[in-house]
Amino acid sequence: MFVVVTSYAQQSETEQKAVLVTGASSGIGLKITEELSAKGYFVYAGARKQADLDRLNTMDNVQAIKLDVNNWSEINAAVDIVKKEGRGLYGLVNNAGVAIFSPLIEVKEEDLDFIFNVNIYGPYRITKAFAPLIIESKGRITTISSISGILAGRFFGPYSMSKHAMEAFTDALAVEMEKFDVQVSAIEPGNYNSKIVESLVKRMKSKDISFENSLYKEEFESLITSYGADRSRYKDPKEVADAVEKALFSSNPKRRYMVVPNENEANWTITQILREMVQLNENQAYKYNREELIKKLDKILAETE
Ligand SMILES: NC(=O)c1ccc[n+]([C@@H]2O[C@H](COP(=O)([O-])OP(=O)(O)OC[C@H]3O[C@@H](n4cnc5c(N)ncnc54)[C@H](OP(=O)(O)O)[C@@H]3O)[C@@H](O)[C@H]2O)c1
Incomplete structure (x- = not known):
């Protein structure tokens, strides 16, 4: 008997479910993009820098889209691109995120604005803009929250506040989307390898943020030393990407997927x-x-x- 073996990647475009991933240039977003596209899903990979867009565009089943989650004109343009491509949109992964470390009694309002703008308003803007497409396909929305959506510790206040907000966002959105048969999940990763602290340190240097005159100078120095910008000692985030795949494509997705590298x-x-x-x-x-x-x-x- 003649059997044709068709991998997902060889499926026709109309059979492929399409997913948008924000912040796909590095870390968890890049891993999600690599894993889903390798499994034959079509990934619209959001990135900000031309070099990242070019690199993502070389991958099979991936179309890079210039997408800053703070920029409404880029968001609206991205919606138009996805509509014109005609695949619809089944999955939305709110992944783009940033971190700052700061004591709450010293953090500047502009730094809070920076983190809340990306981590809270970003998923709000992207979800609002793409909701009609997701509703049309009775699809899925998942947000990369964090175990910091439950935990909060010294100097993690602003980051934890932003991720706690994503926990509430997920629960309220899930109830509101029920009537459209759209299921909503959050992923709560622990510590994995990514560029998140490297970007934080780069921003601190570029903005001349220092804790020289902080009431917490010593504690802050020990945090930066113990944390370090290089996260290569942490595990590759493949298991986080696996949880995203389950949230998007399993028949009975969970509301929350905590994925941690150790007990x-x-x-x-x-x-x-x-x-x-x-x-x-x-x-x-x-x-x-x-x-x-x-x-x-x-x-x-x-x-x-
Ligand atoms: N790594 C962990 O251990 C961990 C644990 C729990 C949760 N998380 C969450 O996982 C998500 C991904 O972070 P990551 O750890 O993979 O860090 P990462 O390597 O620094 O990736 C962050 C991504 O977000 C993008 N981004 C930042 N600001 C953006 C904006 N305004 N618009 C669009 N994209 C923007 C970055 O793009 P550029 O390259 O252009 O800056 C990058 O693609 C975040 O939500 C983070 O809070 C991470």
Whole structure:
């Protein structure tokens, strides 16, 4: 018998599901682009710099699109390009993101504006602009949040605030999109290799941001030394990209995909969620006792099985 083996990548364009990934030039966004395109999905890869656009355009199943998530004219132009291509849009991955490290009592408003603009308003703008296409295809929206969407620690305040916002964004959007059969998820990665700290350090240098006169000078220096701009000691983010594929294409996607490289990071995150539950419950007018809490936990566990 003659059997034709067709890989996903060889499927005709009309069969390919298309996905837009923002911030595809490096790190997690690039890995998502590489993984999805290699599996035969069509990826519109958003990037800002011409060299990155050129590099992405050399990949099979990838079309690079100039896309700064802060720039409405680029966003509108990107929507027009995707519409003209005629593939529709099945998946949206809000990945573009930045970080700053700063104590909350010293952070400048312009630095908060910088991070919130990319990490919060970015997904808001992109989701709003592409929602009609996603609704048309009864597709999926996923946002790269972080375990910092649950955790918050010294100097991570602005970043954690932005990722906590993405947790709320995901839950509210998920309910609002139910009536259109669009499913919404968040991915909560732990620490993976990327350029996020390199970009942060570059921005600090270019803006002359220093903590010489900070009340936290010593703690800040030890954070920068322990963290370092080079994240090559961290794992490659392939497992994050795998979770994105599940969020976009599995028949029953989860609301949240926490993906961490070691047990410590899982432990911090889950313990924090449980601690918050205990803190909310303690000394309040309608306090649940231990047995009632366990019953509630069992009920939620049963619902998610
Ligand atoms: N790496 C981790 O351990 C980790 C953990 C949890 C969550 N995350 C999240 O993962 C996402 C990706 O970060 P990453 O770690 O992969 O860092 P990365 O390598 O620095 O990638 C960030 C991407 O966002 C892009 N970007 C920044 N500002 C943008 C803007 N205004 N418009 C469009 N794109 C913009 C960057 O483009 P340029 O190259 O043009 O700057 C780059 O493509 C972020 O949302 C981050 O918060 C990362």
